[in-house]
Amino acid sequence: MQKLRFDRPDGRYLYLYGFDQPLPALLTIEDQNRGEDQIELRWNPLLAEHVIVSTGRQGRTFLPPPEYCPLCPTVDASSETFATEVPAATYELAVFENRFPSFRPDAPAVENDSALFSRARADGRCEVVLYSPQHDATLASLPESQVRHLIDVWCDRYGELALTEGVAYVFIFENRGQEIGVTLTHPHGQIYAFPYIPPRVQQEQAAAFLYHQRTARCLQCDIVAEEIAAGARIVATAHGFVAYVPFAARLPYEVHVAATAHRESLLDLLPAERDGLARILRTLQAAYDDLWDFPLPYTMSMHQRATDAHPRAGDHLHIEFMPPYRTKDKLKYLAGVETGAATYINDTAPEEKAADLRAAAAGSSGGASAPLSSTISDTAP
Ligand SMILES: [Zn+2]
Ligand SMILES: [Zn+2]
Ligand SMILES: [Zn+2]
Secondary structure, rough: EEEEEEEEOOOOOEEEEEOOOOOOOOOOOOOOOOOOEEEEEEEEOOEEEOOOOHHHHHOOOOOOOOHHHHOOOOOOOOOOOOOOOEEOOOOOOEEOOOOOOOOOOOOOOOOOOOOOEEEEEEEEEEEEEEOOOOOOOOOOOHHHHHHHHHHHHHHHHHHHHHHHOOEEEEEEEEOOOOHHHHOOOOOOOEEEEEEEOOOHHHHHHHHHHHHHHHOOHHHHHHHHHHHHHHOEEEEEEOOOEEOOOOOOOOOOOOOOEEEEHHHHHHOOOOOOHHHHHHHHHHHHHHHHHHOOOOOOOOEEEEEEHHHHHHHHOOOEEEEEEEEEEOOOOOOOOHHHHHHHHHOOOOOHHHHHHHHHHHHHHHHHHOOOOOOOOHHHHHHOO
């Protein structure tokens, strides 16, 4: 893997990653202005958690036509054409600092004049990870080797951000689909380097801690073993990974992809397990896309070891996919019981939905354990 860092005049960095091709030459571009927006953390005393206030995000690019996609390569910087976020005529994978961040390394100082309403600096990083230079690609349509390279890039970003001062948690995620609020359709994910451990992760850590205290075992290791033994909720398997609809899934098509051996973070994966993760991610994507013949929107959240230098017994790498659909044409809305009482009502049996997804995975790829062909056009039954 080759890696090139480019620092823009506006202070943001860009990394180009090269695997199969030499790194492209960087074009000279005029830099965009970076706004001086209000960005801070506000403490919500009622729930004892932070809210990020980031006013610049209102101005971010909203569903531009493909020729103005800021995530495509820059066609020709010398003419009047549009300079994108990547000043190169092509790239394999790229990572850059979000122009409309929720955290930034140079976040403005804050003043506190109330003990109850306290603010903190929104210190951290917000990165955009470009999966492919192809505007219309999806994880399932990309060759498996490209998804494998993406995993290497995730590992690189996790490793670098983990060593960055003040970063307590590296949160790798993806929002896909306009139903989720995605404003750019070009295939990409994001990374937030949090200055604290997000509440949802803290809740998982607390549950894993209590379980470990009681049993001296890793909770996720035991969940994975029991899911594999039960079998009814398994969607796909690949070397070192299993995808399943959780026993107590909150959403009908929720799927967790977990390491089958105890792996605390991406960096603990053996090369063959990185291969397995690439394979199972493509299989799951193909199943989601083939279920109703449209790319199923979802949020993808990767949970792994925190980077605050406190080892925790229950840290175990897994990725949670949360599609907001409950049927082909019905969205699952988070209503009063979910938002006001934090209790999900799932209208379906997880075993039934796992069977639907398993059938879609088998139809689209011949099953995760069979070799996957390299392009989506080859994967139709
Ligand atoms: Zn694009
Ligand atoms: Zn474990
Ligand atoms: Zn989790």
